[in-house]
Amino acid sequence: MIPEIGHFALIVALAIALAQATLSLSGAALRIPGFMAAARPAAQGLFVFVAIAFGCLAWSFFSSDFSVLNVVNNSNSRLPTPYRIAATWGSHEGSLLLWVLMLSIWALAVSVFSRSLPEDMVARILGVMGLIAVGFLSFMLFTSNPFERLLPAAAEGHDLNPLLQDPGMVFHPPMLYMGYVGFSVAFSFAIAALLDGRLDASWARWSRPWTTAAWIFLTIGIALGSFWAYYELGWGGWWFWDPVENASFMPWLIGTALIHSLAVTEKRGAFKAWTVLLAIIAFSLSLLGTFLVRSGVLTSVHAFATDPKRGIFILCFLAVVIGGSLSLYAWRANRVAPGARFELLSRESMLLANSVLLLVACGAVMLGTLYPLFLDSLGLGKISVGPPYFDSVFMPLMAPAILLAGVGPLIAWRKGDAAQLLRRLRWVAIVALLGALFVPLAFGRWTALTSVGLLLAFWIVAGTLTSLIVRINSKAKITSAFVGMLFAHAGVGVFVIGVTLVKSYETERDLRMAPGDTATLGGYDFRFEGVREVSGPNYTAARGAITLLREGETIARLSPEKRVYLVQRNPMTEAAISAGISRDVYVALGEAVGGDAWTVRIHIKPFIRWIWFGCLMMAFGGLLAASDRRYRVAVRRREAAAIADPTVIRSGAA
Amino acid sequence: MKPRHQRMIAIAAGVALIAIAAALVLNAFQGNVVFFFSPSQVAAKEAPVDRTFRVGGMVEKGSLKRRADGLTVEFIVTDTAKSIPVVYSGILPDLFKEGKGVVAQGKLGPDGAFHASEVLAKHDENYMPPEAAHALSQAEAEKAARSVVTPGAVAPGGKR
Numbered sequence: 001m002i003p004e005i006g007h008f009a010l011i012v013a014l015a016i017a018l019a020q021a022t023l024s025l026s027g028a029a030l031r032i033p034g035f036m037a038a039a040r041p042a043a044q045g046l047f048v049f050v051a052i053a054f055g056c057l058a059w060s061f062f063s064s065d066f067s068v069l070n071v072v073n074n075s076n077s078r079l080p081t082p083y084r085i086a087a088t089w090g091s092h093e094g095s096l097l098l099w100v101l102m103l104s105i106w107a108l109a110v111s112v113f114s115r116s117l118p119e120d121m122v123a124r125i126l127g128v129m130g131l132i133a134v135g136f137l138s139f140m141l142f143t144s145n146p147f148e149r150l151l152p153a154a155a156e157g158h159d160l161n162p163l164l165q166d167p168g169m170v171f172h173p174p175m176l177y178m179g180y181v182g183f184s185v186a187f188s189f190a191i192a193a194l195l196d197g198r199l200d201a202s203w204a205r206w207s208r209p210w211t212t213a214a215w216i217f218l219t220i221g222i223a224l225g226s227f228w229a230y231y232e233l234g235w236g237g238w239w240f241w242d243p244v245e246n247a248s249f250m251p252w253l254i255g256t257a258l259i260h261s262l263a264v265t266e267k268r269g270a271f272k273a274w275t276v277l278l279a280i281i282a283f284s285l286s287l288l289g290t291f292l293v294r295s296g297v298l299t300s301v302h303a304f305a306t307d308p309k310r311g312i313f314i315l316c317f318l319a320v321v322i323g324g325s326l327s328l329y330a331w332r333a334n335r336v337a338p339g340a341r342f343e344l345l346s347r348e349s350m351l352l353a354n355s356v357l358l359l360v361a362c363g364a365v366m367l368g369t370l371y372p373l374f375l376d377s378l379g380l381g382k383i384s385v386g387p388p389y390f391d392s393v394f395m396p397l398m399a400p401a402i403l404l405a406g407v408g409p410l411i412a413w414r415k416g417d418a419a420q421l422l423r424r425l426r427w428v429a430i431v432a433l434l435g436a437l438f439v440p441l442a443f444g445r446w447t448a449l450t451s452v453g454l455l456l457a458f459w460i461v462a463g464t465l466t467s468l469i470v471r472i473n474s475k476a477k478i479t480s481a482f483v484g485m486l487f488a489h490a491g492v493g494v495f496v497i498g499v500t501l502v503k504s505y506e507t508e509r510d511l512r513m514a515p516g517d518t519a520t521l522g523g524y525d526f527r528f529e530g531v532r533e534v535s536g537p538n539y540t541a542a543r544g545a546i547t548l549l550r551e552g553e554t555i556a557r558l559s560p561e562k563r564v565y566l567v568q569r570n571p572m573t574e575a576a577i578s579a580g581i582s583r584d585v586y587v588a589l590g591e592a593v594g595g596d597a598w599t600v601r602i603h604i605k606p607f608i609r610w611i612w613f614g615c616l617m618m619a620f621g622g623l624l625a626a627s628d629r630r631y632r633v634a635v636r637r638r639e640a641a642a643i644a645d646p647t648v649i650r651s652g653a654a
Numbered sequence: 655m656k657p658r659h660q661r662m663i664a665i666a667a668g669v670a671l672i673a674i675a676a677a678l679v680l681n682a683f684q685g686n687v688v689f690f691f692s693p694s695q696v697a698a699k700e701a702p703v704d705r706t707f708r709v710g711g712m713v714e715k716g717s718l719k720r721r722a723d724g725l726t727v728e729f730i731v732t733d734t735a736k737s738i739p740v741v742y743s744g745i746l747p748d749l750f751k752e753g754k755g756v757v758a759q760g761k762l763g764p765d766g767a768f769h770a771s772e773v774l775a776k777h778d779e780n781y782m783p784p785e786a787a788h789a790l791s792q793a794e795a796e797k798a799a800r801s802v803v804t805p806g807a808v809a810p811g812g813k814r
Contacts, residue, residue: 234748349664353667368682371683381689382788383689384688384708385683385688386688389685389686389687392682392685393675393678396678397678510725510744512723570748570749571749591745591746593720599724
């Protein structure tokens with residue numbers, strides 16, 4: 001019964017989404033207040049019904065209802081409860097439902113936090129989001145129904161892929177999707193503004209916190225995915241340039257360009273058309289990512305079984321959305337009034353250059369990701385484009401972007417003062433050069449790339465600190481948006497330090513070890529104590545015991561595992577990590593090779609935690625920026641107005 | 655500076671940037687693109703000799719051997735028509751199994767064996783790496799075509 005309720009709720013949701021799209025868009029175009037007023041209740045109704053559908057699917061997984069095909073394929077009664085619930089989005093169908101749920105949450109948020117927006121703007125925004133929901137809901141209902149029944153019911157399920165049975169599965173997909181789908185808000189704002197022709201600074205001010213919020217989720221989602229891959233896949237890598245990783249990284253790059261471009265549009269009224277274009281591209285790339293991941297065209301951890309019908313549906317949807325929005329852009333963008341003038345040496349031009357660099361870097365990533373697919377689909381041979389391509393293209397393009405990010409906050413808007421800038425940059429350059437020269441000494445090995453990486457990292461950190469000093473000296477108010485910028489830029493520096501040091505100084509060895517054997521790597525001794533059998537809730541494991549010593553003293557006891565899950569019978573490596581600020585020691589079990597001996601892989605990863613810490617700093621910076629007071633002024637005004645209207649108080653406080 | 659000059663400079667900078675990016679991309683493609691060959695193609699000497707490439711197919715049953723050092727393994731990758739011996743030193747991925755799909759990246763050695771620097775296996779038990787699936791279906795199709803065109807070639811004892 002529950003799955004039928006869920007299925008029915010999806011159908012109702014589709015009907016509501018259709019009404020939301022047609023009523024609000026036509027209402028806004030024809031100026032019919034009654035139609036426009038339907039936008040908010042429709043968005044809220046859409047959320048309710050999608051949430052019901054999601055709840056029903058989650059319940060089917062939780063209660064192990066093996067008459068539902070999706071549950072049979074992706075769950076098992078012995079699966080621990082948190083993973084049983086996370087399995088809801090472990091399949092193609094379930095992850096689409098999660099996508100739509102996120103979309104309806106964003107639309108709900110817009111409907112609640114938009115009291116300061118003109119009525120027709122809200123109607124257009126929610127109308128566009130309704131259109132997107134129509135596309136995805138019909139995709140689900142016509143090609144990938146998550147509630148499909150299996151008759152007769154199976155006795156037991158095939159279990160969730162062991163790779164996915166991890167806390168990462170609980171947090172990574174929702175965060176990532178929240179970010180992905182969040183760009184639909186920026187997209188809808190852009191389309192609404194194009195339809196309306198009202199592209200001004202206040203448009204940027206409305207759009208900005210939403211875009212930043214989506215960007216925060218996406219940043220955290222990607223960082224979580226990277227961290228998960230690091231400890232789960234047993235290879236010790238933190239980024240593989242896997243097409244699916246790229247699919248989430250491309251919207252991030254454009255999203256980063258977008259939040260910076262929005263800053264210029266809000267503060268100076270410039271780059272309006274460029275900002276709108278970036279908003280369209282960011283969401284188009286989110287859709288492209290969905291297509292790449294869900295159509296099964298990719299070889300990847302994330303790829304599900306191929307179904308050409310699904311691929312074609314998403315491809316058509318993609319063509320309609322991207323083609324439609326770009327045509328609208330081409331038609332309307334020339335109506336945008338030019339913004340305030342600025343000189344070549346100004347913060348505007350730094351930000352413009354940076355967003356172009358990010359766009360070009362994104363294009364290079366896209367080329368490397370899609371080129372093999374094009375060749376393959378044209379029957380021109382099979383190739384793969386691996387990390388060396390991305391490393392050698394992406395880094396040279398990002399290096400100037402990071403240099404500019406260090407300079408940008410030190411230049412005034414409109415017209416910079418070259419002499420003053422050089423004075424400020426003098427210290428930044430000295431710090432960066434000293435760091436680049438002396439830090440490698442501590443590691444005892446020097447390469448040019450190490451110094452370049454460190455130079456960039458120290459440059460941006462020193463530049464950021466200098467901008468703080470300048471701000472303090474100028475006695476201007478220090479807003480939370482400014483502090484957010486400091487955190488995010490310093491986070492980039494921390495991230496680059498982590499990447500540089502890991503790339504330059506990581507070491508790894510594959511060994512054959514018998515009990516009592518000791519191996520040495522990077523000043524650490526690893527003593528292999530042996531392996532014993534243990535059993536978990538739905539797996540059995542060979543658990544190794546390795547004592548980690550430094551100068552004869554025990555630092556940690558590591559227990560890497562080789563698990564065999566009872567249902568799918570596949571082995572799974574569970575690495576053991578001794579984590580630290582300055583290094584991770586990473587141990588993974590290979591396989592038994594006769595007697596009590598095992599193959600063992602050991603890694604030392606200097607400063608690897610800095611990579612994810614840097615991402616968290618960026619996300620935190622985004623949080624500070626999005627919660628800046630000037631966005632909340634509107635909230636306060638709303639609260640004052642709400643005295644007359646008690647229904648608004650709740651939304652204002654939420 | 656006049657706005658028109660500024661715009662010219664901005665456009666020139668943009669064009670220069672795109673040119674640099676294109677140069678980087680082309681250069682990186684030239685050096686880093688890895689081609690895929692099936693064991694039949696390798697047997698027909700279509701694969702390059704001192705360039706890294708990928709080979710894929712099925713791990714032949716009973717072919718996995720471990721050398722005395724405990725780390726180096728040898729196995730045979732087949733597309734059912736032809737096969738190629740592969741040598742790899744290191745830890746195999748979790749889902750590497752005899753009789754299942756595999757893709758190896760490396761170089762062809764003078765000994766005729768494929769020296770892999772990386773071995774990739776499927777991520778899921780129902781899932782075959784597309785390259786490996788492609789190699790198998792290609793070999794199947796060729797066998798079928800041959801048996802239709804020249805029925806005599808598959809006579810008992812006939813050379814394949």
